[in-house]
Amino acid sequence: MSNNAQHIAIIRLSAMGDVAMTVPVVLALSQQYPDIKITVVSRPFFKSIFENIPNVNFFSVHTHHQHKGFLGVFKLYSDIKALGVTQIADFHNVLRSQVVRQLFAFFGKKVAATDKGRAEKKALTSLTNKDFRPLKTMTQRHLDTLEELGYSVNLDKPYLIEKGPIPEKASSLLGKKNEKWIGIAPFAHYKGKTYPIDLMEKVIVALSENKHYTILLFGGEPDFVRLEHLAHGLENVFNFSKKISFIDELHLISNLDVMLSMDSGNAHLAALFGVKTVTLWGATHPYAGFAPYNQPEENCLVADRAQYPLLPTSVYGNVKVSGYEDAMRTISPEKIVDRILSQLN
Helix, strand or coil, rough: CCCCCCCCEEECCCCCHHHHHHHHHHHHHHHHCCEEEEEECCHHHHEHHHHCCCEEEEEEECCCCCCCCCHHHHHHHHHHCCCCEEEECCCCCHHHHHHHHHHHCCCCCCEEEEECCHHHHHHHHCCCCCCCCCCCHHHHHHHHHHHCCCCCCCCCCCCCCCCCCCHHHHHHHHHHCCCCCEECCCCCCEEEEECCCHHHHHHHHHHCCCCCCCECCCCHHHHHHHHHHHCCCCCEEEECCCCCCCCHHHHHCCCCEEEECCCCCCHHHHHCCEEEEEEECCEEEEEEECCCCCCCCCEEECCCCCCCCCCCCCCCCCCCCCCCCCHHHHCCCHHHHHHHHHHHH
16 A cells, blocks of 8 residues: 555544553654654644654644534544545544544545453453453554554654753752752552552652752642642752643653653653653553553562452552552552662662
């Protein structure tokens, strides 16, 4: 198949980590097939992740406005069609994207969708007859989708986004960067994959004792007060929640020396820039295929399965299992600090 006149739309609507995991695939596709046109279809918030990738366009989906509801899905199809799209790679594969994909297929366009491996993930997280084994990564699943469309894309090298400039607001707080910068994103959407706050405080205090380290705390607006508490009284610990825009946060993260995060979007964002990323896993597990891109396996610190053999209990951390509330306490603060120091050295 000649790809010269092709225009592929890649649909991946949410969430942060899932969108971030598409970036290396999009980068590789754009570099290995420079003659095709690529449009990423996603929510407006994620535009800044893709806007500096050469030869890649971005189309914003407004699910609360013109693309809302049943009629909105048809509007979304019409809007994407108007771009001159000839192929659809549905990386999301949920009802909205499925309808759009099938409409393109009905009118003769080539389409493919990512197999999310739902049955395999259900077996991995089952509380009975668990099938505990590493599954295919989401990155590889997206590569398989492109293969269906005729694009043999390989990740033969790390495909990373270039670092951005240090934002002025950050410079005014931190001064010139002449020390090691450690990013910490201590919260996640679900409690089942959030490290206990009292233990995280021990990690932060231990790292802050080295005055050659500057510690930057990241989180959403609801996390602001808790992050202020973690930074209180520590002169080299700074809370950036609510203080900078998302694009500035991306640039700041790109300049870190190491990032400590839960199984959450911040881990994936840091990994996109080649930042050494240490992740903590409680109810979830990297075997489900969501480990940060291009990071060594030993940087994924998991809860002790000898004590909690039913782990992982969930793909997303939203399943509560009685008696497993303290599973993450089996990851000691000392182990986390040692892993971070190993990355700095």
